[in-house]
Amino acid sequence: MSNAQLEIQLIASLVAVACAIPGTFLVLRKMAMISDAISHSILPGIVVGFFVTQDLNSPLLILLAALTGIITVVLVEYIQKTGLVKEDTAIGLVFPAMFSIGVILIAKNANDVHLDVDAVLLGELAFAPFDRLLIAGTDVGPKSLWVVGTILLITITLLILFFKELKISTFDKGLAASLGFSPAIIHYGLMSVASVTTVGSFDAVGAILVVALMIAPAAAAYLLTTDLKKMLALAIGFGIFSAIFGYWVAHWLDASIAGSITTVLGLVFLLVYLFAPSKGVIAVMYREKQQRTEVSLLTFLLHLKNHDELEERHVNHLREHINWQKVRAKTVLDLAKKNNMIHIEKNIVSLTKKGDEFTSKAIDYIITNEDAQIEDMKDDFFLFRG
């Protein structure tokens, strides 16, 4: 592994961490699309900044571009406040307009600007190690490493200092306001951090990857935990893993590093989405199926309890009466039998003692809706677990 490779992975990992932190809060605050809006609308800021400074890594350019990001947020909120359109429409109106201005600015000044829209949107991590920062003639490492490192340091400092405030205002705006934290300051603070991170990272990894790095790790982490600290840690972990693994995939395919990091992120999310223990799609579908069977079982038991007549309790009659498919009826019957709730004698179904008690309890619960009735049933039944 050469020095340049190591530096690329280091930059990618730092960007991943710097994005994961604000990203977690954006996902929790249901503002994920704002990051997409910011990542596009910083373009005019970058172009103007580039006219002034002629250097993509200059701090002034980063500030100017971050300012455009904040202007976008303010504009979106203003349009939203007029009540003329919904929030998402406001986002969708503002950022393409800003982006268009940026594209036109670049196109009109194509001769003086060595700046490509592709470069802003897609970035090229492979070139990052060649742009070195020289201090008094000595090479101290790639410029983007310093830029991203500084941003990350600021982000972490702010996170530690304002963790409590961020947490409260994210989950309970009203409480935060009544405790005296200004939700507006926290909101704009977060937006500023998101803007600065986007701008600081676009040169290395491109604006789109910034969006992916902000949202995907946080979303995957959110499917695995409901603890904010754990979620942050998981998001950072996913980010770093994808950054490093993605680099090697790109190396192997000889393709864009940003693209392959995003693809790895996508795979990570897909895996979590499918297999997350309690919130993954498979778990959810299993639970839904289980609940459906249990509702059927309950209906069936109630039916038995209500009818003493033999013909109402005949196995075949049940199927016609409650109108179930053969398979479903069989599943329910088997489940009930396995739990010793019914016994079948000459094709006549009747409740056992246990089944009878269970049904009475279930009726009680349905009528009174009190949790105490079903405390001991929770272990056996998904239905009663929530």
Added chain:
Amino acid sequence: MDITEYIKLVFTDYTLRTITLGTAILGAVTGMLGSFAVLRKQSLLGDAISHAALPGIAIAFLITGAKDSNTLLIGALISGLIGTFWIRGIVTKTHLKSDTALGLILSLFFGFGMLLLTFIQKQPNANQAGLDKYLFGQAATLVESDVWLMAIVTGLCLIVMLTFWKEFKILLFDADYTQTLGFNTKFIDILITTFIVLAIVLGLQTVGVVLMSAMLLAPAAAARQWTNSLSVMVFLAAIFGAFSGVFGTAISASQNNLSTGPVIVLVAGVFVMFSFIFSPSRGLLFKQIRFIKNRRDLELHKTLAFMHHIAETHEDISHPHAIKLLNNFQGYTRSTLQKLVDKDYVQLDGNMWSLTKTGFETAANLYTKQSTEDE
């Protein structure tokens, strides 16, 4: 180049005619379908789908090895649809919210598409150049067959929309009711979504991935300001979209180095801004005017009530009082007083004022019954 000359050129010059027609048709169809997207609160779906179409384009190219725009569009359509349904899956099956789902699909699909595009670029295949026009769009590459394709899709979309108009409309405003009426909501839903995806995919070549969402949103958002009726809104949105296309093409053709896509989006943005400000019922300007007018009325009422308060203490209600008694706190200004005189509620006599009989009665009933004449 003056305007008549330009118009003549539009009809004679092949390239210009094709582009103008193409962008106009595109604007019309996206405006039409965009109305549904906006009203269904799926405004950003367009953004997500247009990004999600990229890997489809790349994969279609990898499979066929040809740059035939129709096969690429089919690839884009399929991958756009996969993206859309995955978004829906995330929202319904997990507790992640729609904004997260949109952002996820958008960035992940786009990143994957970029991976494929860069991978294709490294392949020893001379045919691959120009795939990235789908990123930012190049209206200049439109040819007549593209315009025909757009026209056919637009026609198809019109037919479907007219056939299912009632279903679309009712699903838009009350999905639960639609289901209870026995309509297959899933089918209608998929139908609308498919057409939205189709329109977006068609536009990719012209305005590109990034700006496509604005083409979908802006005309519809502008049209929404002028009407509360769905049919009028769809019609207006189509017109706004078409005009954005025509004007945008004209402006970008009149200058060098001006790409068509961004100009069209900015023109559409101007339409939106104009509608936001000048729409009679919802616009900001008239809202402000109504606000000021209401405040004036309120001040007038306050002055009148104050006068009534004073006059009550006298036996003769028309007993004159000094103007000095009135002050700003009661909403008094010279113009409100003049207005009261005009309405024959008050009589002025030098520095003195007195309530008339009608004025006294109006004032007495001011807060007990709604009076419509004063508005």
